[in-house]
Amino acid sequence: MSVIGQEAGIEHGTVKGYKQHAYRKIESCDACKKALRDDRAAARRGERPERAKLQRTSRRKTAEAVEEQTVATPVLLPVPPPPQLPDRPEIGVPIEGRELEIGDVIVFLGNHHRIDRFESYTGSLRAALGEGTRVACSGGWGMTVGPRSTVRILPRPAGGAA
Ligand SMILES: [Zn+2]
Known part of the structure; x- marks a missing residue:
């Protein structure tokens, strides 16, 4: 039954x-x-x-x-700790584009580019990036930088004498 x-x-x-x-x-x-x-x-x-x-x-x-x-039955997965963000000078420190100077080393996509000159920028991004936009050049490499663009550079040597 x-x-x-x-x-x-x-x-x-x-x-x-x-x-x-x-x-x-x-x-x-x-x-x-x-x-x-x-x-x-x-x-x-x-x-x-x-x-x-x-x-x-x-x-x-x-x-x-x-x-x-x-x-x-709840499965308790271990919660991973939050990622550590150590001080990593090799990825650069952020500065504004207008602060860039010759001798600064731009960190871009993992590569380092020491600025040897600035060239004036005449391209179509000028309106968007603002007056004072320039091209930071390192040999044959160049990066268009607006005055308020954020750029990562290697920390400048203490004392300012680069
Ligand atoms: Zn019952």
């Missing part, structure tokens, strides 16, 4: 009752859910008050019960 769908006989408020809900395909009541939660909590604390009962009833787990357990 099948008990599927029959509520009579369920031991509500116990882990066994919770299993009975699942086996009988009747949605679990709050009392039984609480019993299961309490049991899980106890298990996490190292206690296992209903261990023996669980063992006996576990063979009758339905697919739903197994799924429910899988979902209900």
